[in-house]
Each structure stands twice: as C-alpha cells, then as structure tokens.
Amino acid sequence: xxxxxxxxxxxxxxxxxxxxxxxxxxxxxxxxQFFPVLVYRTGAYAANGNPWANGYVxxxxxxxxxxxxxxxxxxxxxxxxxxxxxxxxxxxxxLKGKNATLFQSLSTGVTFALTEKATVDKIPxxxxxxxxSESQDGTVFTWNFPLLGSYWVGADVAIQHIGKQMGGLDKxxxxxxxxxxxxxxxxxxxxxxxxxxxxxxxFQLQLLPVAHPGVEQxxxxxxxxxxxxxxxxxxxxxxxxxxxxxxxxxxxxxxEKMLGIWWAGAEPDVKDVGAGAKGYSALTxxxxxxxxxxxVKDMLAMVHDKGQGTGPKDxxxxxxxxxxxxxxxxxxxxxxxxxxxxxxxxxxxxEQVRWGLENINLDQGKLDAMxxxxxxxxxxxxxxxxxxxxxxxxxxxxxxKWEFSSDWYQADDKVLRPMVLDAAxxxxxxxxxxxxxxxxxxx
Amino acid sequence: xxxxxxxxxxxxxxxxxEIFTITQDKxxxxxxxxxxxxxxxxxxxxxxxxxxxxxxxxxxxAALGVNLLVxxxxxxxxxxxxxxxxxxxxxxxxxxxxxGMPLIVAMLLGGVSAAAFGIVFGIPSLRVRGLYLAVAxxxxxxxxxxxxxxxxxFTNNSSSGSVSVAKLEVLGWIxxxxxxxxxxxxAFVVLxxxxxxxxxxxxxxxxxxxxxxxxxxxxxxGIRPMFAKLSAFAVSSFFVGVAGALWGFVHLGSWEPAxxxxxxxxxxxxxxxxxxxxxxxxxxxxxxxxxxxxxxxxQFLPFLGSLFGVTVSTAGVSHAEFIIFGSLIIFFxxxxxxxxxxxxxxxxxxxxxxxxxx
Numbered sequence: 001x002x003x004x005x006x007x008x009x010x011x012x013x014x015x016x017x018x019x020x021x022x023x024x025x026x027x028x029x030x031x032x033q034f035f036p037v038l039v040y041r042t043g044a045y046a047a048n049g050n051p052w053a054n055g056y057v058x059x060x061x062x063x064x065x066x067x068x069x070x071x072x073x074x075x076x077x078x079x080x081x082x083x084x085x086x087x088x089x090x091x092x093x094x095l096k097g098k099n100a101t102l103f104q105s106l107s108t109g110v111t112f113a114l115t116e117k118a119t120v121d122k123i124p125x126x127x128x129x130x131x132x133s134e135s136q137d138g139t140v141f142t143w144n145f146p147l148l149g150s151y152w153v154g155a156d157v158a159i160q161h162i163g164k165q166m167g168g169l170d171k172x173x174x175x176x177x178x179x180x181x182x183x184x185x186x187x188x189x190x191x192x193x194x195x196x197x198x199x200x201x202x203f204q205l206q207l208l209p210v211a212h213p214g215v216e217q218x219x220x221x222x223x224x225x226x227x228x229x230x231x232x233x234x235x236x237x238x239x240x241x242x243x244x245x246x247x248x249x250x251x252x253x254x255x256e257k258m259l260g261i262w263w264a265g266a267e268p269d270v271k272d273v274g275a276g277a278k279g280y281s282a283l284t285x286x287x288x289x290x291x292x293x294x295x296v297k298d299m300l301a302m303v304h305d306k307g308q309g310t311g312p313k314d315x316x317x318x319x320x321x322x323x324x325x326x327x328x329x330x331x332x333x334x335x336x337x338x339x340x341x342x343x344x345x346x347x348x349x350x351e352q353v354r355w356g357l358e359n360i361n362l363d364q365g366k367l368d369a370m371x372x373x374x375x376x377x378x379x380x381x382x383x384x385x386x387x388x389x390x391x392x393x394x395x396x397x398x399x400x401k402w403e404f405s406s407d408w409y410q411a412d413d414k415v416l417r418p419m420v421l422d423a424a425x426x427x428x429x430x431x432x433x434x435x436x437x438x439x440x441x442x443x
Numbered sequence: 444x445x446x447x448x449x450x451x452x453x454x455x456x457x458x459x460x461e462i463f464t465i466t467q468d469k470x471x472x473x474x475x476x477x478x479x480x481x482x483x484x485x486x487x488x489x490x491x492x493x494x495x496x497x498x499x500x501x502x503x504x505a506a507l508g509v510n511l512l513v514x515x516x517x518x519x520x521x522x523x524x525x526x527x528x529x530x531x532x533x534x535x536x537x538x539x540x541x542x543g544m545p546l547i548v549a550m551l552l553g554g555v556s557a558a559a560f561g562i563v564f565g566i567p568s569l570r571v572r573g574l575y576l577a578v579a580x581x582x583x584x585x586x587x588x589x590x591x592x593x594x595x596x597f598t599n600n601s602s603s604g605s606v607s608v609a610k611l612e613v614l615g616w617i618x619x620x621x622x623x624x625x626x627x628x629x630a631f632v633v634l635x636x637x638x639x640x641x642x643x644x645x646x647x648x649x650x651x652x653x654x655x656x657x658x659x660x661x662x663x664x665g666i667r668p669m670f671a672k673l674s675a676f677a678v679s680s681f682f683v684g685v686a687g688a689l690w691g692f693v694h695l696g697s698w699e700p701a702x703x704x705x706x707x708x709x710x711x712x713x714x715x716x717x718x719x720x721x722x723x724x725x726x727x728x729x730x731x732x733x734x735x736x737x738x739x740x741x742q743f744l745p746f747l748g749s750l751f752g753v754t755v756s757t758a759g760v761s762h763a764e765f766i767i768f769g770s771l772i773i774f775f776x777x778x779x780x781x782x783x784x785x786x787x788x789x790x791x792x793x794x795x796x797x798x799x800x801x
Contacts, residue, residue: 112603
C-alpha cells in the first residue's frame with residue numbers, strides 16, 4: 001500500500017515539475033515566427049481534420065523551404081483537441097504563451113469561445129470559411145478575420161445558385177428548401193440569412209437539425225421523404241456528410257437537388273459513397289481539388305519529395321488539404337504584410353500581424369506568382385471588411401472526382417452588409433464595445 | 444511521528460464537534476487554503492490558472508454536489524450535466540433580463556433554479572432506485588439538451604445558440620484577470636466544501652446516509668424517505684447548478700449546450716466513483732484525476748518522447764492519452780474500489796504509526 005501512495009505522490013510531483021519545464025521551454029523560440037496549429041487528428045471529425053492539418057503544416061514547411069518570410073523562419077506546434085471546445089480552449093491557452101502569431105481553430109465552437117479571449121490577449125483569430133459571420137465587420141471585431149467567406153456568404157450563394165438553376169430568383173416562390181444542419185453554432189450560422197432570403201423570395205425554409213456527430217439521421221431523412229423539399233442544403237461536417245448522402249441514396253432523394261456548404265464538399269464526404277454520390281454538389285471556398293496547380297507541384301517537389309511531407313503524398317491537392325494550405329497561406333501573407341510596415345526580416349507580434357491581416361492585398365499577379373493561379377481570386381481586406389473576398393464556385397462529384405460545375409458567384413452585398421452591420425452592432429452593444437472610427441482604423 | 448493524536452483531549456462539547464477533530468488535520472486544511480489563496484497566485488502562470496486550476500475548481504464543486512447525492516444519499520444520477528446547464532442558463536437569464544442584477548446573486552439564483560428542477564427530477568427516486576433511477580435522470584439530461592438548443596428564449600434568441608456573458612463584476616471588483624477568476628472560484632469552492640462537510644455531519648446528512656445504507660430500515664426508525672431523498676436532490680442540484688454558472692461565466696465566458704452534454708454528466712459521475720463515494724475530499728481527488736491527468740499526459744508524452752529522441756505524432760499522443768487514462772481508471776478501480784479518498788485515508792492511517800509500525 002505504501003508503494004502505491006509513493007507512486008501517487010511521485011505522479012503528482014511530476015505534474016508540477018513538468019509544467020515548469022514546459023514553460024521554460026516556451027521562451028526559447030523567440031527568433032522564429034511561431035504558428036500554433038490547433039488540429040483534430042482523432043475523434044469523430046478526424047477524417048476531415050487530418051487533410052486540413054496536413055495542408056496547413058505542409059505550407060509552413062514550404063515557406064521555410066523557400067527561405068521563410070523575408071528570411072524569418074517559421075516554427076509551429078500542433079495541439080490536438082478532438083473538435084471539443086473545452087480542449088480547444090486549453091490548447092489555445094497552452095500555445096498562446098509561446099508567442100503565438102495567430103490562431104486558426106477550424107471549429108466554430110472554439111471560435112465563439114475564443115472571440116473574447118483573443119481581444120484581451122491581442123492575438124488575431126483567422127477563421128477562413130467558418131466562425132462568426134458578423135465578424136466580417138472589423139470595426140467591431142478587431143481581432144477576428146473570417147477570410148474568404150462566412151456562412152452567410154455561403155448561404156447567400158447557395159440560394160442564388162438554386163435560383164439560377166430554376167431560371168430566376170422569382171421562381172423560388174412557393175418552393176420548399178430544407179436545411180439539414182449540424183446542431184451546433186456552425187450549423188445554425190446560416191439560418192438568419194436563409195430566413196431573410198426566404199422572406200425576400202417567398203420560399204419555405206425547413207430546418208432539420210442533426211445531433212453531433214451526425215451518424216443518426218434516419219428520422220431527418222424520413223421527414224425529407226415525407227415532405228419532399230425541392231432542394232436540400234447540407235450544412236454538415238465530418239461523418240455527418242457521408243451519412244447524409246447515404247441516407248439520401250437510401251430514401252431516393254436526388255443527389256442533384258442537394259447542395260452542401262464548403263465543409264460538406266470534400267473527398268472524405270463522398271469517397272465512401274462513390275458512385276452513389278454522383279451529382280451531389282457543394283459550394284467551394286473559391287478552390288476545389290487542385291492537384292494541377294503550381295503550388296501543389298512546388299509542394300511535392302520541395303517538401304514531399306524531400307521526405308518532409310506531413311501526411312500521405314496522394315492527399316496533396318485534395319479539397320481539404322488545399323483549404324488548410326490556403327488558410328496557412330493567408331496567415332503567412334498577413335505576417336508578410338505586417339513586415340512591410342514594421343520591419344522586414346523581423347518576428348512580428350500578434351498586434352502587428354493583426355494590422356497585416358487587416359491590410360492584406362493579394363492581387364491576381366501576386367497569387368499567380370505564388371502558384372495559386374486558377375485556384376483563387378484576389379483578396380483585399382480592410383478595417384471595415386475583414387473577409388476580403390466573397391467569391392464562391394460550385395463543384396460537383398462525378399463519382400470519382402470533384403469538378404467545377406458553375407461560374408463564379410459573389411454574395412449579394414445588399415443582403416449581406418445590413419445583416420453584418422446589425423449583428424455586429426448588437427454584439428458591440430452587448431459587450432460595450434465602441435466601433436473603431438476611421439482615424440483609429442488608419443492607425 | 445508528526446501525525447498522531449495522542450495528548451489531544453477534548454474538554455468541551457464544542458471541541459468535540461469541530462469539523463477537524465485532529466489538530467494536524469485542521470492545520471493542514473487551513474494551510475492548504477492559505478497556500479491556494481496566497482501562494483498559488485504568485486507561483487503559477489496564466490496557463491495553469493486558465494486551463495487547469497479554474498476548470499479543476501469548478502468541476503470539483505460540481506463533483507461535490509454529485510457526491511452528496513450519489514455518495515451520501517445513494518441515488519445514482521446521470522443528469523448532473525443538465526443541472527449544470529440549468530444553473531448556467533438560469534444565471535445568464537437573470538443577468539440579461541434583470542437590470543443591475545448582482546453577479547453572485549444571479550449565480551445563487553441559478554443554483555436555486557437547478558435545485559427546483561432537481562426536486563422535480565428527483566420525484567422518480569421515490570419509486571425507482573439504482574440503475575433505473577439513473578435512466579430516469581438521463582431524461583433530465585435530454586430534456587435540457589433539447590430545451591437549450593431549441594427554445595430561443597433561454598439563449599436570448601441568439602442566432603447561433605451560443606450565449607456569452609459581459610463583464611464579471613462583484614461590488615465594483617471587476618473580475619477579468621485569471622488570478623481574480625481563480626480566487627473567485629476558490630472562494631466559492633472553499634465555502635461550499637465547508638457547507639457540504641457540515642451538512643454531511645448534521646442530521647440531514649445522517650438521514651441521507653441512512654437512506655443510502657438501507658431505506659426500509661431508515662423508514663422504520665422514523666426518517667421520511669421523501670424528505671431525505673428530495674432534499675438530497677435539491678442540495679446536490681444547487682451545488683451543481685452553482686458550479687454550472689461558474690463554468691459558464693468564469694471559465695468559458697461563452698458557451699453552447701454542448702458544454703453541458705451527457706458526456707459531462709458521465710464525467711462527473713466518474714469523478715465521484717474514482718475519487719471516492721461519500722467523501723468530500725474524494726470529490727477533489729476525482730476532479731483532479733479526470734481534469735488534469737489527460738492534459739498532463741498530452742503534454743508529458745511528447746516531452747518523454749523527446750528525452751529518448753522519439754517524435755510522437757499528434758494523433759499518436761492523443762491515442763496514447765486515451766489508452767493510458769483508461770488503463771489508470773481500471774488500475775485504480777481494481778486496487779481501490781473505494782476511490783482515491785480511501786487511499787488518502789489509508790495513508791493517514793499509516794502515518795499515525797510511522798515510523799514504528801507494529
């Protein structure tokens with residue numbers, strides 16, 4: 001029995017000692033630009049979290065292989081949180097002390113939890129394609145950057161696309177559109193915009209929540225079979241997507257009438273279903289699967305062929321890999337922009353990176369030079385617009401690969417902007433935040 | 444040698460009825476509280492506060508509440524997460540809807556609301572017991588999950604279903620730094636731990652234990668099962684509700700119903716089982732085991748790997764964390780089914796004789 005108490009005491013002592021050891025190790029890496037990487041390589045969402053994380057880390061490696069950001073090498077550390085909000089916050093606390101440049105959590109729940117913490121800690125939160133939609137308003141959400149698109153952009157384009165397919169938005173009148181969504185802040189985000197659009201065009205919006213993690217959808221699809229909505233929007237993530245498509249197949253709902261958000265339009269979502277998912281379409285966050293792009297070729301040559309690749313080689317260029325890669329690229333470009341102002345070749349602080357992210361200006365020439373020709377369109381952020389771009393394309397699953405099936409869309413600012421301003425003002429009022437004025441923005 | 448009670452005589456009834464009858468125990472507990480309140484804020488960094496100490500304190504309080512019900516009164520509950528949620532959302536609604544509502548009053552009212560629901564969901568305990576009761580309390584969990592997700596009123600019609608609290612302020616003291624949050628939680632936990640300790644020594648606690656040990660016999664000696672069981676549900680839910688309010692307001696700041704899912708209920712029950720049923724101390728051990736150990740493993744394993752020159756992948760660490768954590772639970776349950784608190788009391792027993800055992 002004594003041995004056990006001793007072992008217990010030793011265990012407790014080692015907890016204390018090692019935490020001390022970690023905090024000293026943290027201070028040693030000041031000369032590199034440190035990128036914390038929140039990932040989920042385990043748990044219910046691992047199939048989708050893995051390629052994203054691999055793309056993210058690979059891009060940081062690629063930048064290092066190309067000589068860093070004006071000579072500043074990048075360092076990074078992964079923290080696994082399994083898509084659980086509380087563990088994500090723990091990861092944030094753990095990594096922020098190591099001079100974190102910016103955080104990208106790939107979880108709307110974690111983004112909500114961190115929005116207030118980041119303001120206090122002065123660390124930017126980049127949420128490329130997720131997070132709070134109203135955080136596009138940078139005068140209220142100083143530290144949030146929903147770059148490339150928010151869920152309201154996605155929802156807006158989805159309705160535009162459906163309208164176009166029917167031959168005009170006025171044809172939507174009296175139609176039924178069902179939203180099958182992940183029952184979390186992520187899935188609920190598009191609802192206000194869809195409700196607004198439903199009011200504008202007179203279609204009926206049906207809300208069908210699916211509980212985490214989304215493997216149980218029988219009841220939802222029975223309801224769809226009964227009600228026969230004209231279109232189904234799928235706002236899912238992880239295993240929920242493939243389950244939904246399988247259920248659609250089982251209930252005989254045409255996959256052509258289904259449209260997913262960009263988190264429901266990647267290879268892991270449809271691969272298992274294969275030919276059964278043929279015709280299923282999803283929005284893209286500008287890019288799709290891009291195995292032929294120059295950046296992917298560079299990646300293979302400079303990182304993977306040298307044995308430095310993070311994940312398997314055949315996943316390079318897949319949809320979620322590209323999403324991770326582009327997310328990292330936007331962060332890196334934020335740092336590069338900050339260096340333009342605060343000193344080239346120096347390590348930037350979170351505050352300086354925030355300025356950089358607010359002044360990103362990637363025109364087509366720059367993007368092409370970096371190897372993103374054909375992958376994405378220009379991004380330009382400002383104090384009032386932290387999103388920088390709202391271009392969206394649709395791609396469809398042919399049974400073996402994703403192929404673009406539409407032209408470029410852009411979210412309608414006449415619909416989006418008032419909603420963003422309203423929601424941001426409401427938030428500012430609740431939290432007692434003063435909107436930044438034009439002079440404060442110029443600083 | 445140091446821990447022995449020889450020569451400590453009780454000369455008054457008051458001395459005989461003290462919480463800690465052994466002087467060393469008394470000094471140890473006061474020393475521990477003083478250390479936690481005075482020394483810890485100077486010793487540890489922000490990460491320790493925010494990621495480890497605050498969650499540990501809040502979940503200890505919740506585990507304490509569950510322990511009153513499960514450990515002392517013998518009524519198994521799987522609805523603890525729901526009562527945390529009720530505490531948090533009720534406190535949130537009191538704050539949002541009533542102007543100038545003081546923070547502490549809102550939290551206590553959150554606890555009161557949880558207690559009221561606790562009584563309602565405790566009613567089945569008058570008819571069913573054991574595993575059947577556990578299943579009945581699961582109903583509370585699912586009802587709350589549903590209500591807080593679906594009924595917009597509870598979340599003040601937040602479109603995403605996520606609510607967040609504004610500044611925390613108590614009588615002009617603005618609680619924003621991690622140290623202040625820690626001290627705020629610590630004050631709650633110390634106070635409630637003393638209340639719990641006293642309750643369990645008082646008439647009501649003895650009634651609960653009588654019901655736990657044999658309810659028919661308890662009834663025969665004049666204990667009203669309805670009062671005993673429902674009061675256990677009420678008090679336990681009050682504790683858990685206050686812990687829920689602390690979890691939402693102080694630890695998370697903004698939360699969604701998933702923060703109080705059925706996983707949380709299981710977690711709290713496991714804390715009580717591993718820590719030690721029917722022991723105030725055990726609640727703290729259980730919370731420490733469940734909250735701190737996974738985070739510790741997650742950071743310690745890569746560190747251990749680097750000592751031997753091995754880089755462990757993030758996924759590998761995470762899997763290893765689950766494996767080791769699971770095996771440790773089994774290990775402790777086999778060597779000491781009465782929980783970590785029992786190990787603690789055995790250690791104390793040994794210390795009395797040390798260094799000259801029989």
